[in-house]
Amino acid sequence: MNIPKIRPFMDSDAEVLHQLIYQTIDDAYTGVYGPKAIQYFKDYHSSSHILDDARQGQTMVLELNERIVGTGTICEQNIRRVFISPAFQGRSFGRMVMETLEKKALLMGLHHLNLDASLSSQAFYQHLGYRTREKGYIQVSDDERLDYFYMEKALNASFTDDNEIVSLPGEHIVTRKAEPTDAPAMATINVATWRDSYGKFLPRQLMAELSCSQKQAEIEDFFARWEENQAVALVMESKSGEMMAFIMAGKNHRQDLRYTGEIYNLHVAPAFQSQGIGRYLVYRVCQAFRQRNWNTMMVWALAENPSRPFYEKLGGRVIAQDIGEYRGFTTPVIAYGWNELPICF
Structure with a gap:
């Protein structure tokens, strides 16, 4: 049985993650957002931005059979850039990445996390216990805007003896x-x-x-x-x-x-x-x-x-x-x- 592994990000992963994220944006956001909003997402998730966030916070990479299939980042109290390759969705990999980031947050002494969720990812985060605090949008052009949800979660910081x-x-x-x-x-x-x-x-x-x-x-x-x-x-x-x-x-x-x-x-x-x-x-x-x-x-x-x-x-x-x-x-x-x-x- 092939077991997925989560490891810390390396600078050499940036271009692979860049391509994975672009592919996921095209797959998940087409039909949900307009073309200018999709381009805004892609610009936001450029290789340079991936590297900047990894250096400011902690980025994790999910591998299966030595292939990168997912990622997620925590910067201070903010969860960012959680993506799973379309071909590997539906296997609880997204949950695995989120649980890893939440454990890191607890080890950092954090008890509260925030994230911005797209229209297509809101339900996923709700299942993980995040609540929608407010709805926001970015006006990406005169005739198009990017809607998103500002979500938050209080972490259970209790130390347990569970394996x-x-x-x-x-x-x-x-x-x-x-x-x-x-x-x-x-x-x-x-x-x-x-x-x-x-x-x-x-x-x-x-x-x-x-x-x-x-x-x-x-x-x-x-x-x-x-x-x-x-x-x-x-x-x-x-x-x-x-x-x-x-x-x-x-x-x-x-x-x-x-x-x-x-x-x-x-x-x-x-x-x-x-x-x-x-x-x-x-x-x-x-x-x-x-x-x-x-x-x-x-x-x-x-x-x-x-x-x-x-x-x-x-x-x-x-x-x-x-x-x-x-x-x-x-x-x-x-x-x-x-x-x-x-x-x-």
């Missing part, structure tokens, strides 16, 4: 709430990432003594203190059930550092790194923190951790340095903080 399937490069991944029964698999990933990333600079004795049973006990203790920590924990696994990554977070325990939330552990199995998985898990945690009105966050990282630039790329800034202790061994640690949670991924 979610996301598309990341090369893999369809299930994201779900972590359970105590996941502790053994989480411990296995934890040990693997420690050995892969920390083995070159942590003491040999510590690495030699490192075991899955130790890490499992620590993770089980985290679950035992779930309410106390006001915890959030997610795992990512392949559709075959193989665990690929996990994140553990909750309230900040360092009262001298005035940040509300804290990421305690984030580990991606070595075989699945550099695919956007860690980034996605961080933003899912941010979504949970926002639901609690926690607007600041921090994380501790080993000073020699080669992955520290990951947090810097997400906007974290160094807020503290200390000496960490683990099983009798000490090592320098660095804290990163966010005065505002990251808003996009």
Whole structure:
């Protein structure tokens, strides 16, 4: 079965999207709008405008069998340029694009979206929960105008524990709430990432003594203190059930550092790194923190951790340095903080 994939826009997609949009305009708007209104639509969706919006906001591309068949853009609170190739309409692809854009809006901290709907697309957006606020028009010539609907929707920003399937490069991944029964698999990933990333600079004795049973006990203790920590924990696994990554977070325990939330552990199995998985898990945690009105966050990282630039790329800034202790061994640690949670991924 061929599964559609949604990915971020690349500049090289602009001309393909330009042609797709022109084809869709001709197919959907002929007989609904006059020729001058149709030309207005085409001018508005030029390649340069596609690139401008992609750079100002986030444009997503829907692919099927490596062919681009749809697109959609979010710029601030506005949904723009949602088009599905005529040959691929009627397969819920438009809904898929809209749901992706709405999830991005929630991750950006938005709770309300606006869009301008054409005469032929109003019903589609109504089915997705958008309401018509008012009707507008653009006078495109002395004898012709372009009518449209200004629509809006309040987003449900509640964080749920429902499973979610996301598309990341090369893999369809299930994201779900972590359970105590996941502790053994989480411990296995934890040990693997420690050995892969920390083995070159942590003491040999510590690495030699490192075991899955130790890490499992620590993770089980985290679950035992779930309410106390006001915890959030997610795992990512392949559709075959193989665990690929996990994140553990909750309230900040360092009262001298005035940040509300804290990421305690984030580990991606070595075989699945550099695919956007860690980034996605961080933003899912941010979504949970926002639901609690926690607007600041921090994380501790080993000073020699080669992955520290990951947090810097997400906007974290160094807020503290200390000496960490683990099983009798000490090592320098660095804290990163966010005065505002990251808003996009």
